[in-house]
Amino acid sequence: MSTWDLDRYLSALDREAAALRASFTLEGVDPSGPVPPCPGWTIGDLVGHMGAVFRRIEGVLRRRSLEPAPAFTNEFPEDVLAFYDSGYTALVDALRVTPPDTPVWNWAPAAKLASFWPRRAATETAVHRWDLQVSINQPEPIEQELAEQGVHEIFDAWLPAGRRKGPLDRQGLVQLVDTEGNEWFVRVRGEGLALLDTATLVPDEHRPQVIASGPASDIMLSLMGRVPFDVLTIEGDAGLLSALRTG
Template sequence: MTKLHATKDFWIGALRAEGPAFRAALEEQAPDAPVPTCPEWTVTDLIGHLGGFYDWIGTHVTRGVTTAPENLRPATTVPAGVDPKAWWDERFAAALATLEGVEEDLPAWNPMPAPKKAAFWLRRAAQHTAVHRWDAQMTVGLAEPIEAKLAADGIAELLDTLLPGGRGAGARDKYGVVQLVASDLEHEWFVRLRGEGLALLDTDTILDSDDHHARVLATGPASDLLLAFWGRLGFDSLEVSGERSLLDGLRIG
């Protein structure tokens, strides 16, 4: 299994692309238009969610400490009486400038079982923006796939950080090995579901005596794999063989 390595430059580059794409999608929608991939949300709710996330990152990512900030949840409502798009513009620009200026290894709190470094937030900002850019574009039914390498990094984040951190939204009673293949990158992951937990298996180092036979194989473009586990696409968008129900153990949205 080929290792994927992302860097600050990679995540900043993704943020510079995905943020403007999100903003461009807003131009085609009324503030109260529904967001089909986020039930009960309007476009303004989506703006508030993402803009609030940026604002919140900026309050703590540069503190240089690993203790939690006072406010553990970002405000996600656009203030009354302001233009939502202009409000988002300010927050995106500020967050981008902050993240451009921060070092990956700067100590920084995060709520996951991951290194307490600013790199966590560089990655999370890029991935969070990419998925919600897709949501914004889906309001007009013309969403573009997430760039393949960015999507693969998103799958890695899901498997090595978010799901181990308890962010799963699927069933937690699944057992067995799941094999995922990103067909556009020739990259694969093997994941052992353990009920409440999971383990990534590296086929280059796994012991031959350890049974790593996959009970289900899901293949598709990296973007489709990522969006399926985030609940944006159905598993029927993938080529699946074996025990399809195990895929539910990897859902995060």
């Protein structure tokens, strides 16, 4: 996994936040329209939700505490665009002024440092940008390198935190391969999962039961439950992939 610095995450966050905003403000977009990937939400709800997410992360960073943050409340005012804009501005300021090694809470079994949150902000915004765009029939893939970071985040934060939505009774080895040659090997043992170090694998001893390949964006979105796994090229036991779904 390559390590991004803060400026690179902020650049990705800015790109995704701007694209989400631009999609919402396109002529003819109905804020009351449905968001199929998020049942029960309207497009306006999605924008308001992101404003609340921005403030949630900002609050965690400003508190500079290892104590668990108050429960997230998905509440927002009627003017969702103003709420979104002001929340984004406040978040970026908090990210810039908080040193990455500052001890702060997060919900994952990961180091409790501020460095957890820039990636989280960028990938969350990217997925919901895609949600909004698919709702208006104009979806654009998540940029390759940010999608790679998103897949890493699923395996080192989401799944280890117990946020699995797939079956818990599967067994086997999964290999994921993106179009840039990045690979992830994941051992599934019922409720347990382990991301394997590709540098130490012995091919004859680690034969995957399924290999799924495609763009990093499709891998990330399928793991997040946004698109079916069959958007990928699959060899082997396709059903095993469902054990990795986290959204």
